[in-house]
Amino acid sequence: MLIELGLSKTTTLEVQKRAGVSRGALLHHFPTHADLLSMTINRLIQLNENAVWSEAEKLKDIADPLTRSVMTLANAYAHPSFVAELELWIASRADLVLRTALRSAEQDAIADRDRVLTQLFEGLLDQPGAEKAIGLTIEFIRGVTISSLLRNDKSHQNQLIADWIETLRNLLAADRT
Known part of the structure; x- marks a missing residue:
């Protein structure tokens, strides 16, 4: 529902209706909206x-590994x-329970994230500054993704x-000198 409808329409009432459970059963498992949302994170x-x-497979024919890796992440x-995960991040600004759950899930997923990034940026990791470039790229792509929700200018x-x-390219070249 979160992916399909977005955060504002993923209400406990709607979840209860779609799951076909009583209000009491839903509240027994998920006492708050934040508890319910935190279960979606994994x-x-x-x-x-x-x-x-999926995107890496589509872009496998791009010869330049830097372009291929960044485009894969952007796509x-x-x-x-x-987008749903970023929506949860933004909502967690004002919801301590959700923020705590997100931080915990993100912490648990670090090894998986690092594994994915190591595979995705294979061939670039031996360059000085690669770790910094990858970290900055993730932050940049998150920002572009959020901006694109309003701009919608491909x-x-x-x-x-x-x-x-x-x-x-310039950052990686500068770190080599």
Whole structure:
């Protein structure tokens, strides 16, 4: 529901209705809306990894590993599961229970994230500055994804990503000297 309808329409009432359970049964398992949402996190993480590998497969013919890796992440973050996860991140700003659950799930997923990034950026990891470049890329792509929700300007987004790839090239070249 979160992916399909978004956070504002993923209410406990709607979940109860779709699950075909009583209000008491739902509240027994999920006393708060934040408890309910926090249970979606692990599934979103799985879907997001699948999105990365799906996009990697589509872009496997791009010869340049930097371009291929950044484009893979940018395209994966456009998948509804990534957008839903970012929506939870934003909502957690004002919801301590949700923020705590998100931090815990993200902490638990670090090894998986690192495994995915190591595979995705294979061939670049031996370059000085690669770790910094990857970390900055993730933050950049998150920002572009959130901005695209309001702008919906694919050509602008593509230009930003192309500029980012050029910036990364310069960063990696500067770290070699």
